[in-house]
Amino acid sequence: MSVLSVSGLSKSYPSFSLKNVSFELQEGAITGFIGRNGAGKTTTLKSLLNFVHPDKGEIQFFGQSFQEHEFEIKQKIGFVSGGISFYPKKKLRTITSVTKRFYPQWDEAAYKEYLKRFELDEDKVPDSLSAGMKVKYSLALALSHRAKLLLLDEPTSGLDPVSRDDLLDVFLDLVEENGVTILFSTHITSDLEKCAEEILYLRRGEIIGRGKLKEFQNQFVLCNFSKEQMTEPLKSYLAGYKREKEGFSALFYKDHLPEGNFDYYPADLESIMIHLEKGELA
Amino acid sequence: MRNLIYKEIKIALHPTAPLFLLLSALLLIPNYPYEVIFFYTCLAVFFHCLSGRENHDIEYSLLLPIQKKSIVQARFLFVILLQMIQVLVSIPFVFLRNYLIPEGNQAGMDANIALFGNVFFLMGIFNLIFFVLYYRNPDKVGKAFGISSIVFFTVMVILEALVFTVPFFRDQLNTRDPMYLSQKLIMLVVGVVLYVIFTGIAYRKSISTFEKLDF
Numbered sequence: 001m002s003v004l005s006v007s008g009l010s011k012s013y014p015s016f017s018l019k020n021v022s023f024e025l026q027e028g029a030i031t032g033f034i035g036r037n038g039a040g041k042t043t044t045l046k047s048l049l050n051f052v053h054p055d056k057g058e059i060q061f062f063g064q065s066f067q068e069h070e071f072e073i074k075q076k077i078g079f080v081s082g083g084i085s086f087y088p089k090k091k092l093r094t095i096t097s098v099t100k101r102f103y104p105q106w107d108e109a110a111y112k113e114y115l116k117r118f119e120l121d122e123d124k125v126p127d128s129l130s131a132g133m134k135v136k137y138s139l140a141l142a143l144s145h146r147a148k149l150l151l152l153d154e155p156t157s158g159l160d161p162v163s164r165d166d167l168l169d170v171f172l173d174l175v176e177e178n179g180v181t182i183l184f185s186t187h188i189t190s191d192l193e194k195c196a197e198e199i200l201y202l203r204r205g206e207i208i209g210r211g212k213l214k215e216f217q218n219q220f221v222l223c224n225f226s227k228e229q230m231t232e233p234l235k236s237y238l239a240g241y242k243r244e245k246e247g248f249s250a251l252f253y254k255d256h257l258p259e260g261n262f263d264y265y266p267a268d269l270e271s272i273m274i275h276l277e278k279g280e281l282a
Numbered sequence: 283m284r285n286l287i288y289k290e291i292k293i294a295l296h297p298t299a300p301l302f303l304l305l306s307a308l309l310l311i312p313n314y315p316y317e318v319i320f321f322y323t324c325l326a327v328f329f330h331c332l333s334g335r336e337n338h339d340i341e342y343s344l345l346l347p348i349q350k351k352s353i354v355q356a357r358f359l360f361v362i363l364l365q366m367i368q369v370l371v372s373i374p375f376v377f378l379r380n381y382l383i384p385e386g387n388q389a390g391m392d393a394n395i396a397l398f399g400n401v402f403f404l405m406g407i408f409n410l411i412f413f414v415l416y417y418r419n420p421d422k423v424g425k426a427f428g429i430s431s432i433v434f435f436t437v438m439v440i441l442e443a444l445v446f447t448v449p450f451f452r453d454q455l456n457t458r459d460p461m462y463l464s465q466k467l468i469m470l471v472v473g474v475v476l477y478v479i480f481t482g483i484a485y486r487k488s489i490s491t492f493e494k495l496d497f
Contacts, residue, residue, distance in 0.1 A: 074347035086342035
């Protein structure tokens with residue numbers, strides 16, 4: 001049974017559409033959800049919880065329909081959207097005292113443990129927390145009600161590199177120690193290279209890549225070309241390309257390479273994303 | 283629902299809500315349009331919703347393991363509770379006013395049972411207009427309050443004008459209790475029934491529009 005199964009999710013706005021998004025999350029894995037700003041990551045995540053009403057599509061959490069089992073499903077999931085924005089002037093202690101009443105399985109000992117681990121002071125108010133600490137507080141709330149699935153919407157955006165790395169360590173620990181499943185949207189691809197096993201790539205409202213991160217990356221290779229080498233026949237092989245200081249760097253599918261001896265080298269996630277997006281725009 | 287009401291009181295409550303309840307003491311002013319006192323509760327409802335917008339209360343509530351319509355249910359229950367407390371708190375002041383001041387109210391309806399008929403009717407109208415508009419777009423809470431306040435005061439002025447112009451209101455309803463008790467009780471019942479109908483319509487309409495909103 002998959003933790004989350006999404007099939008044919010669509011939502012249309014006047015200037016943007018989410019088109020037939022389908023994917024599944026396997027238990028105990030971190031799935032990176034990538035795409036540039038405006039690709040539809042947040043709309044997808046919000047549609048999962050019905051914050052945004054999809055035009056069509058089927059969503060099942062733990063094998064249950066969200067519409068029919070909203071209460072039970074929300075007990076098992078935690079949604080963290082870049083830290084907390086609510087009740088910025090209330091003490092964390094007060095927010096927690098209200099929040100925990102909604103969760104029969106609230107684990108106070110675990111909550112205290114997370115506060116200690118994340119070095120959170122309950123007498124502080126959200127406004128006085130750094131962006132990273134806000135995310136950690138949201139995580140503490142989600143994990144203390146024993147969430148089995150975390151939906152994280154760009155939790156590392158705006159954090160300094162050290163805080164980001166700290167947070168990624170936390171995600172890895174959660175998967176290893178608690179078997180938590182994480183869907184983690186970001187446009188910072190290096191974060192995913194550190195912690196994600198699976199990947200979902202959303203471009204302009206459509207899933208264009210999904211599966212194991214390594215397998216996704218291994219589909220591609222990069223190569224550099226001068227302006228003279230970038231001929232029309234060569235362009236027909238490209239998955240994407242972008243300008244460099246001297247010439248171009250080009251992305252190819254490994255199974256669709258041009259004839260000739262070129263110096264190919266492995267593509268990292270960031271390069272793949274940039275080339276695919278830029279190539280599409282060119 | 284008990285937890286949501288707890289949330290309304292513990293973190294969502296605007297401090298003016300309990301403070302405005304004390305304005306029931308304005309009933310001790312000898313000559314005053316007493317319906318205005320109950321407008322302060324409507325003002326507190328506005329502040330409560332405004333503060334909710336600034337504190338992202340709906341976003342917080344949506345994350346909780348509750349159904350979306352429960353957010354609206356809790357808000358209605360809280361507001362009805364507040365309005366009922368306001369009525370209850372004002373009753374001793376009615377008795378005190380009539381004990382201390384033998385003269386009737388020269389500025390409008392006397393502090394009597396019929397006044398509460400007016401008050402329930404006015405609060406029902408406020409609930410109907412304010413909440414229907416508010417749940418269409420919770421970000422535009424000011425617009426909802428502005429329109430509902432205008433209607434509240436317009437109806438209030440009409441009701442007060444009746445006290446000076448229509449014999450039934452002037453000679454029977456605008457008198458000290460227990461004179462014309464049955465007529466005043468009918469007025470009270472009519473007010474309560476209209477309050478229930480208007481608030482009920484507002485509730486159903488609000489749930490339906492709120493369910494359709496995207497956040």
